[in-house]
Amino acid sequence: MRHKIEKTWEQRDMESVFHPFTDFGTLNSKGPVVLTHGDGIRVFDVHGKSYIDANSGLWNNVAGFNHQGIIDALCQQARKFPGYHSFFGRVADTTVALAEKLVELSPFSDGKVYFTNSGSEANDSVVKMLWMLHRRNGQSQRRKIITRLNAYHGVTVATASMTGKAYNAEFGLPLPGFLQTDCPHYWRFGRDGESELEFSQRLARNLEELIIKEGADTIAGMFAEPVQGAGGVIPPSEGYFEEIRPILRKYKIPLIADEVICGFGRTGTMWGSVKYNMEPDAIVASKCITAGYFPMGAVILGKELSEELIRVSEEAEEFPHGFTAGGNPLGCAVALKSIEVIENEGLMENVVKVSPHFMQRLRKLGEHKYAGEARGVGLMGAVEIVADKKTKQALPSELQISERIANKALEKGLICRPLGAAIVLGPAFIITEKEIDEIFDILEETMVEVFSDVGL
Template identity: 85%
Template sequence: MDTNVSNSWEQRDMQAVFHGFTDLGTLNAEGPVILTHGDGIRVFDVHGKSYIDANSGLWNNVAGFNHQGIIDALCAQARKFPGYHAFFGRVADTTVALSEKLIELSPFDAGKVYYTNSGSEANDTVVKMLWMLHRRNGQPQRRKIITRVNAYHGVTVATASMTGKAYNAEFGLPLPGFLHADCPHYWRFGLEGETELEFSARLARNLEELILKEGPDTIAGMFAEPVQGAGGVIVPAEGYFEAIRPILRKYNIPFIADEVICGFGRTGEMWGSVKYDMQPDIIVASKCITAGYFPMGAVILGKAFCDALMKVSEEAEEFPHGFTAGGNPLGSAVALKSLAVIEDEGLLGNVNKVSGRFMARLKKLGEHKYAGEARGVGLMGAVEIVADKKTKQPLPGHLQISERIANKALKKGLICRPLGQAIVLGPPFIITEAEIDQIFDILEETVDEVFADVGL
């Protein structure tokens, strides 16, 4: 970090901004990147340097960083009716229209939509819905929430407890009653000689054993991402959801699909839960719903669950929960336009058009001597770095290998994400095959240079 430039943007950041989910050693050594604008899949810093953002911001800027149609929709709504809430039976017309569109796009025949400001808040909201429903139905003991190891569901106290990541121990989490079933990562956790279908069957048996051990009448619901995004793009093993779904139905446990990352096209289908035949009762959405142009989360309730929740809410006279900006008319207008761009302007089609090139280049990178697994689907992928391909042994933690790769790539004008010992990519849906080649050309060169630097 250049400390000789007095009062630079970087120095002002270091003095005034507290960064979350940031390697502070890197931040202190290299300084922050202060961005001013974007163009297509590129963003630009205060010095005019451009970067290909191979992670769509944080999975969400899928239409690029300057889509004029979305910007125009935001401006038009701001001039018409810039802000309101969704309390007390009052709501903006754009929010009603968005609700209709989300139900139409969903795999549900009917239902209702509840709005939040983020995916974390949406998942947190569903937990309260489950608790209220069971309590009102005479089962107050049904409070336990099942997720999976390596899952990511958010950062509120409840959703951090759902998130199966070791770092939440820093907060004394998870809270009691939040249970973590097996991670469906066959490459990492499959037994020697075990097929993917056998692996999925074993995880299903383990899930049923967990439910029986805890007591089926104590389980409020199970949440699952179609693909574990922040877990490192963990694509479910073959037959996984087909194996666990009957168990949840057997014990009448509501099933919630966390589509915050997968929803609206990331996997090549509109919904990851459709691609992997999850058949959930509830879908949680965020990120791509507004193409990253406005903070919004949504809980899409299937009809059966919605009817049950409406019944107990009427008994209580209300559902006593909400957010001031939930269902904001600006966000609703942006979401309507963003979904139209994804659906009608060819973005979803482009994901399927270019994903073959993306996966081919990902697999090629996976042939590197120190690449253990290259995995992904649609326009989301990861390469896991290992010390030994055969044993899958990770490299020593002190090498911070993925952080080194991401930092060197940044200097070359490429933004990618280190996650554990993996490098994760999730480029915007507007990306071209030529731009995909640019990403992987830089990444291949970077990986070789990093391993040369560490002497491997």
């Protein structure tokens, strides 16, 4: 009798799962990491090995991986009313309560909330809102969307076109009409002898030149992250938003703050757009809104934009766009509890308390011979790896240096994220100074070993 061969979890993964945003060379040589559970900021694989997740999942598991209060809120809502939609004027009471809370938390005096299942869907929805609004106002030519080089806004066809990353060429994107202006990364793009404020002023002039060249009456809106997250944690240069906001107002171009990563405390304030004086017309939120316990996205519309959209939707008899699970009562219950945890269980206070130590250790890591820049804000940071500090010259791409560092760190029980030539960190809001030290101790040791391995 032939005995059935028991397959490992890793083998089962390789046979059945198609992984997004994964280096397939690493996957094929090292295999996947299959996880079973989490405790605080740590996750555990099928072999019982523990890892510190220094990226809190994908920026979103900010309350840790086993917060009992959030789990209880999910279970209680599941027993009460587990699922419904927000179409046709019908909605769950929990959804209404969350919308009220989001408007209250927002920098807007009044407004409305539109629910989606992800940040990508939320950004995509705003594009359609702007297109409909301009078309109904007799300006159907106003369809162009401005974003920035190195921006990340999502993976739908529209939001991938908004994302300023070279890999979207694989899909033949961006679509026509999606424009990109400068990335506000002073360290990388500042000119010799140019101050940081002068750099921001130059970028503002470039933006205005782009608007004039394309025609202000053809531009539907501009989207910007307060801090470019998936671009490698790039805070804006000094005075950046103060310089570009008057230009957008001058040409009546709405500014949308993509707060998918920054929102709900990541920068040390509730909204990155407040920290950096963006004064947006709408905010896109996701990730931390449910602490990673449920998929959700939301568009928080300021008073003026929401009133305009209501008016044109009344003219059209409806807003013809929506998602079956948008505003799902389970997710809304989780979001209400997650926001309560961030506000009232000391998570925001902890970000403010431990972020100076986080930044101190980050800057120390930036003293490494091959660290070009250590940058960040709040509990998000990155170290850019270079061949030469002075010239900022990159190491040969074939070395895959950030991938090597991330893989070696993983062996040592640390999950960090390689992004281009940078190593990116975004730990949970519950992290302690001792745990911050654990992260950076492992990273320092890892970098020494990796650079030795490649002969540097």
